[in-house]
Amino acid sequence: MENPKRTLEPRPVTFRCEWCGAESTEMRMPGPTPRYHTECKQPAQNSIAASRMRDMRQRKADQNPFAPKRPRGRPPGSIKNQAT
Numbered sequence: 396m397e398n399p400k401r402t403l404e405p406r407p408v409t410f411r412c413e414w415c416g417a418e419s420t421e422m423r424m425p426g427p428t429p430r431y432h433t434e435c436k437q438p439a440q441n442s443i444a445a446s447r448m449r450d451m452r453q454r455k456a457d458q459n460p461f462a463p464k465r466p467r468g469r470p471p472g473s474i475k476n477q478a479t
């Protein structure tokens with residue numbers, strides 16, 4: 396097997412878009428399989444960012460001063476010591 400030059404050339408990659416669910420083949424550079432179509436990537440990323448913001452807002456709303464907290468009575472070093 397000869398491999399004189401490792402050229403990075405776009406090659407057809409078949410994948411299922413997580414945004415629209417359609418399977419398609421696109422010319423892509425070698426690397427991890429794409430998750431979205433070129434045209435689906437932007438709305439998908441916007442959606443991810445929006446849902447992340449929603450999560451953050453939700454988490455803030457859930458913060459209740461009367462909610463149970465982490466178990467107390469453990470010295471701060473004990474967590475680190477558990478690893479050994």
Ligand SMILES: [Zn+2]
Pocket residue numbers: 412413414415416417431432435
């Ligand atoms: Zn798509």
